[in-house]
Each structure stands twice: as structure tokens, then as C-alpha cells.
Amino acid sequence: MGDHSDRNDRQRALADFGDFVLDHDDLDEILTEGCRLVAAALGADLAKIMEIERGSNTAIVRAGVGWHDGVIGRARVDLNDRSSEAYAIEESEPVITNDISDESRFVFPRFLRDHGVVALVNVPILVVLVDPWRAYHSIPIETERNFSRPAPVMQMSRQIMPCRRQLKIAARLYALSM
Structure with missing residues (x-):
């Protein structure tokens, strides 16, 4: 019964997000609401959307929930070969890191550690x-x-x-x- 209820909750959240998108004009509000819904669905305190900056090899935190002042719109990630974000984009698949302190494939940005992040999932939104x-x-x-x-x-x-x-x-x- 739990799986069915969870699936219904996720479908309801997705429908609610669709309604939000259709009713709002501000893209930043829409992206922030998407982060809020994802965080709620996963039981997480933090969620973010990174935007690749044109003409550079970086991504900026475009929207999010749970982050300290100064992260959204300012924090950047280098999209180099040691970046979990770049790897997720390259593979076009979510990349799961269960413990960033034990992960040897990637180097994580300081703002994640400053927020006490232990585990994360990077999901590329390919537009x-x-x-x-x-x-x-x-x-x-x-x-x-x-x-x-x-x-x-x-x-x-x-x-x-x-x-x-x-x-x-x-x-x-x-x-x-x-």
C-alpha cells in the first residue's frame, strides 16, 4: 500500500507543479517551487537548480531551498572532469553520492560542506x-x-x-x- 500511496503523492506533486507553472510568470519562483517540491518529496532539507553559464565552464546556483544567504545566485561550480555535476550532464543520468567524504571520483564545492551535506543526487535537467x-x-x-x-x-x-x-x-x- 505504501508504494501506491507514494506514487500518488509524487503524481499529485507533479500536477501541483504543473498548475504552479501555468499560474506564474516569474521563472525564478517556478524553479524555487520545483526545488521545494523535490526536497519535500525526498525528505531533504536542501535542493538546488544549477544553470550552466554560457561561455564558461561553470554553473551557478540559479534556484534552491534551504541554503544560507549568498548561495543562490552567487555560488558556482567548476564543470571540470572532477565535478559530479559535469559527470551527471555527460552521462545524462542521475549521479548518486552516498557519502561525499568517502567519494574519490569527485571534488565537491565548499558550499556543500558548509551546509553539512553528506549525501547528494545530481539529476541533469537537459533542456x-x-x-x-x-x-x-x-x-x-x-x-x-x-x-x-x-x-x-x-x-x-x-x-x-x-x-x-x-x-x-x-x-x-x-x-x-x-
Whole structure:
């Protein structure tokens, strides 16, 4: 029963975040709310979103919850070969570190240790900066098709409808990031 309840809680949090995105114009508020929801879902005191800085090999803490003053908008991480953040981006997968004091692959930024961080998960958010509505075009078909039977078309539209909400959220985030 716990797994089912946990899954429902995560789905509710995701839906709440989608509603938040659609109702707000400030990208920093949206990113901070995302951090708050992730931290709550994981039972963590801290969460952050790093933004890769153009023209450099660094990322800045763009948003977060639980951090001391002076971290959000100021703390930077070098994205070198000893960075867990860079490794997560390169692998396009989450990177888990159970104990940063025992981890030999990576060097961790001082602000993490200053906050008492012991374990962490770096999850890359890979964003393709293209207009998300481009993904929602009709597909030209070069052969004749019989669409007179509405049942398959209606079934397909019911499957696509939840995607429309996701596309609206993606379009909103895209517009705010420009």
C-alpha cells in the first residue's frame, strides 16, 4: 500500500507543479517551487537548480531551498572532469553520492560542506531550447488513409490529451526562459 500511496503523492506533486507553472510568470519562483517540491518529496532539507553559464565552464546556483544567504545566485561550480555535476550532464543520468567524504571520483564545492551535506543526487535537467510547440505538429502522410472510422482516432486523441498539458507547461517555461 505504501508504494501506491507514494506514487500518488509524487503524481499529485507533479500536477501541483504543473498548475504552479501555468499560474506564474516569474521563472525564478517556478524553479524555487520545483526545488521545494523535490526536497519535500525526498525528505531533504536542501535542493538546488544549477544553470550552466554560457561561455564558461561553470554553473551557478540559479534556484534552491534551504541554503544560507549568498548561495543562490552567487555560488558556482567548476564543470571540470572532477565535478559530479559535469559527470551527471555527460552521462545524462542521475549521479548518486552516498557519502561525499568517502567519494574519490569527485571534488565537491565548499558550499556543500558548509551546509553539512553528506549525501547528494545530481539529476541533469537537459533542456533543448527549441519552441516546444514544434513537437506538436501534424505528421504529413504520403499515402491515402481511411479516417472514417472514428474509434481509433478518438482513442488516440484520449492518449494525446494529457500531452497537451505537458506541452503547455513546456511552452510556458520556454517563453519565460527567453
